[in-house]
Amino acid sequence: MVLQYVIGQQRQRGRKKKSDQIPARRPSELRDRVRDISCRAAEIATYVHRLAYELHPSKLESLGLVAALNSVCRDISRQHQVQVEFDHERIPDNVAPDIALCLYRIVQEALHNVVRHSGAQKARVALRSNDGMLELHVADPGAGFAAADQARGGIGLVSMRERVNFVGGQIAIHSAPGEGTRIGVRVSLSGSPVAPLSPSRLMLGA
Ligand SMILES: Nc1ncnc2c1ncn2[C@@H]1O[C@H](COP(=O)(O)OP(=O)(O)OP(=O)(O)O)[C@@H](O)[C@H]1O
Numbered sequence: 001m002v003l004q005y006v007i008g009q010q011r012q013r014g015r016k017k018k019s020d021q022i023p024a025r026r027p028s029e030l031r032d033r034v035r036d037i038s039c040r041a042a043e044i045a046t047y048v049h050r051l052a053y054e055l056h057p058s059k060l061e062s063l064g065l066v067a068a069l070n071s072v073c074r075d076i077s078r079q080h081q082v083q084v085e086f087d088h089e090r091i092p093d094n095v096a097p098d099i100a101l102c103l104y105r106i107v108q109e110a111l112h113n114v115v116r117h118s119g120a121q122k123a124r125v126a127l128r129s130n131d132g133m134l135e136l137h138v139a140d141p142g143a144g145f146a147a148a149d150q151a152r153g154g155i156g157l158v159s160m161r162e163r164v165n166f167v168g169g170q171i172a173i174h175s176a177p178g179e180g181t182r183i184g185v186r187v188s189l190s191g192s193p194v195a196p197l198s199p200s201r202l203m204l205g206a
Pocket residue numbers: 113114116117118119140142143144145149150151152153154155156157158181
């Protein structure tokens with residue numbers, strides 16, 4: 001599916017070159033065509049690699065959830081002016097792949113939002129397991145936002161809600177101008193029903 005899309009995109013781009021459709025007459029023309037084709041093949045390989053990574057990050061599979069989250073937090077701290085603290089407690093090694101991917105993507109998106117929108121210089125990520133539930137919190141003490149801004153934004157917060165819904169969990173996002181942003185997610189490790197997260201249970205401060 002993804003490959004078909006990528007090849008389709010490449011074909012669209014290739015179509016713009018009318019000369020491709022005329023047979024090459026000179027060896028130099030043939031050489032140029034071969035060079036062009038190998039460049040496009042390399043581009044396709046890069047696209048596919050990137051898309052595959054985006055669909056399922058290799059770090060998550062090879063390192064496990066805690067180490068992969070640690071790596072995301074470390075990368076953000078290194079690349080931006082935001083110190084991200086990561087705490088975790090009693091996380092089992094065998095978190096189901098769909099739950100691990102959901103939590104990983106939420107942390108990525110929440111931290112990208114901290115960098116892009118909050119102006120905060122620190123943020124906290126906490127992952128805990130309790131009574132067969134995993135609870136994730138991401139908080140920053142930055143600019144915060146009003147509900148109307150959320151609606152005007154992109155797809156980050158919407159896709160967080162969709163991802164959590166998909167694994168049968170609960171999410172609460174609390175923010176207000178000047179009050180920072182707190183995101184809490186609760187998912188069941190065993191498939192049992194998940195009680196909603198009340199705003200008072202969201203991690204305070206960052
Ligand atoms: N941590 C945060 N601090 C301040 N404002 C935030 C924060 N997170 C989200 N927002 C606000 O909520 C809006 C919606 O966020 P969302 O992630 O859905 O979209 P986006 O980041 O603007 O775009 P996209 O995620 O699609 O690239 C943002 O545009 C921003 O105004």
